[in-house]
Amino acid sequence: MLTPRQDYNRRARRRSIFIAAASTAAAISLLLLLIPLSPGWAAVQKSFFNAEIFAKSFPVLLRAFVLDVAIFLWCAPLIALWGLAIALCRDARAPALYPLRLFGALYTDVFRGVPVILIVYLIGFGVPGLGLPRPWNSPYIWGSLALILTYSAYVAEIFRSGIDSVHASQRSAAASLGLSDWHVMRDVVLPQAVRRVAPANMNMLIALQKDVALLSFIGPVEILRQAGVYKSLYANFTPYVAAAVIFLVVTIPATRFADRMLARQQKQRS
Amino acid sequence: MNEKLRLKNVHKSFGAQKVCHGIDLTVNEGETICLIGASGSGKSTLLRCINLLEDIDEGMILLDGADISKPGLDPQPVRQRIGIVFQSFNLFPHMTAVENVMLAPRRVHGLSRAELRPRVETLFERFGLADRMQSYPDQLSGGQQQRVAIVRALAMEPEIMLLDEITSALDPELVGEVLDVLRQLRQQGMTMILATHEMKFAREVADKVCFLDKGVILEEGPAEQIFGAPEKNRTRDFLRRVL
Numbered sequence: 001m002l003t004p005r006q007d008y009n010r011r012a013r014r015r016s017i018f019i020a021a022a023s024t025a026a027a028i029s030l031l032l033l034l035i036p037l038s039p040g041w042a043a044v045q046k047s048f049f050n051a052e053i054f055a056k057s058f059p060v061l062l063r064a065f066v067l068d069v070a071i072f073l074w075c076a077p078l079i080a081l082w083g084l085a086i087a088l089c090r091d092a093r094a095p096a097l098y099p100l101r102l103f104g105a106l107y108t109d110v111f112r113g114v115p116v117i118l119i120v121y122l123i124g125f126g127v128p129g130l131g132l133p134r135p136w137n138s139p140y141i142w143g144s145l146a147l148i149l150t151y152s153a154y155v156a157e158i159f160r161s162g163i164d165s166v167h168a169s170q171r172s173a174a175a176s177l178g179l180s181d182w183h184v185m186r187d188v189v190l191p192q193a194v195r196r197v198a199p200a201n202m203n204m205l206i207a208l209q210k211d212v213a214l215l216s217f218i219g220p221v222e223i224l225r226q227a228g229v230y231k232s233l234y235a236n237f238t239p240y241v242a243a244a245v246i247f248l249v250v251t252i253p254a255t256r257f258a259d260r261m262l263a264r265q266q267k268q269r270s
Numbered sequence: 271m272n273e274k275l276r277l278k279n280v281h282k283s284f285g286a287q288k289v290c291h292g293i294d295l296t297v298n299e300g301e302t303i304c305l306i307g308a309s310g311s312g313k314s315t316l317l318r319c320i321n322l323l324e325d326i327d328e329g330m331i332l333l334d335g336a337d338i339s340k341p342g343l344d345p346q347p348v349r350q351r352i353g354i355v356f357q358s359f360n361l362f363p364h365m366t367a368v369e370n371v372m373l374a375p376r377r378v379h380g381l382s383r384a385e386l387r388p389r390v391e392t393l394f395e396r397f398g399l400a401d402r403m404q405s406y407p408d409q410l411s412g413g414q415q416q417r418v419a420i421v422r423a424l425a426m427e428p429e430i431m432l433l434d435e436i437t438s439a440l441d442p443e444l445v446g447e448v449l450d451v452l453r454q455l456r457q458q459g460m461t462m463i464l465a466t467h468e469m470k471f472a473r474e475v476a477d478k479v480c481f482l483d484k485g486v487i488l489e490e491g492p493a494e495q496i497f498g499a500p501e502k503n504r505t506r507d508f509l510r511r512v513l
Binding site for chain 1: 318321323345346347349350353354356358360361362363364373374377378422423426
């Protein structure tokens with residue numbers, strides 16, 4: 001038997017679910033009714049949502065996407081390591097390490113201050129221009145390096161905020177046991193900092209996953225470039241839509257995962 | 271009795287705020303010293319200075335006759351000899367209780383977990399924590415956390431223990447179990463300096479009670495004297511308020 005309060009709550013919950021469903025249905029029907037009424041709809045449908053071209057380009061795009069994933073997979077760990085190194089440079093307190101500190105500050109300023117695509121161009125075209133022998137003139141290497149350099153600047157700032165967020169009392173407690181500065185950092189501060197900023201770093205991974213496509217501007221035939229090829233071939237934009245779908249299939253679950261991590265963490269802390 | 275620790279004219283300020291205003295204190299081996307006084311009277315700061323977590327501005331701190339407050343001295347070896355336990359426990363939340371305790375001996379003395387195991391297990395058992403070794407700090411009650419913090423400090427085999435209001439953050443029913451630990455330590459002859467608000471406990475265990483007021487030791491003496499017949503008006507006022 002439900003108490004009057006439970007009964008009331010249950011009815012209120014049912015009513016709000018019903019209202020939410022009805023208003024969502026209304027909004028979607030309105031869009032489906034209105035968009036086809038726009039004057040250019042027929043043309044847009046033909047050049048962006050062509051089922052036949054979608055089916056033809058999709059498998060090839062998927063294969064090209066493997067390259068994006070590969071670039072992502074080798075960049076991500078290097079970004080994490082280099083980002084952490086820069087963060088530690090910025091946290092160096094000994095006077096002898098001041099140059100490192102200065103370097104860390106300059107580094108994050110420069111690489112966060114320039115658009116990613118510019119870094120990709122400058123390094124991706126610039127370094128191979130030195131006339132290096134194969135394989136050192138590969139756009140994969142230098143394009144990846146451009147991504148690594150840029151992203152580690154952001155990741156370094158995330159790590160640094162994590163390091164700063166570990167309360168001073170933790171450092172005191174560790175130091176009071178006679179641990180060296182390095183061990184205080186490695187055993188006490190860093191493990192807590194890295195965990196705390198994991199959701200923020202997840203977001204960087206999602207952004208990186210998309211920005212891998214920027215390498216298409218300097219040569220590698222990854223998914224975006226492949227889509228461009230098909231666009232020219234069929235004189236139709238549907239391959240771009242197909243590429244977008246492929247990206248979403250990866251990034252949406254990743255985003256949800258990151259959100260859940262964040263929510264879980266906030267729940268733990270409260 | 272041997273003199274273990276001696277503070278001579280210790281001054282400490284944070285910016286314009288003077289916290290310790292010329293403190294002299296002698297602690298003999300095996301003694302329990304209780305620092306009492308209102309919040310902000312300088313008790314915690316004094317303990318942090320002894321552990322070299324804060325640098326003193328003026329004066330001297332002698333440990334076994336050697337000046338440990340000399341500017342430029344490496345604080346690590348000193349800290350290994352002086353343990354400190356904080357009001358807010360400050361356990362490392364990402365490690366189990368036993369890892370918390372083993373970290374410093376492993377890193378500082380280069381001992382392995384296996385080598386440390388017997389000694390650490392004995393400590394956990396002695397303080398009623400035998401079944402809590404694998405727990406994370408947030409799975410422990412406040413009293414258990416504070417006992418783990420004490421074990422963590424003891425694992426470095428310190429010569430002096432500093433205890434900074436270690437029962438102030440505990441629920442009243444958990445205070446007893448932590449004070450029991452201190453009684454045990456005292457019996458074993460540990461030299462201890464406590465900053466405390468537990469007046470009954472101070473009266474019971476202290477060899478010497480120091481009343482701090484505005485950064486100086488206004489009055490010091492045996493517990494019966496300070497609690498029974500305080501000489502200074504401010505001491506009397508303070509005790510009337512807290513007892």
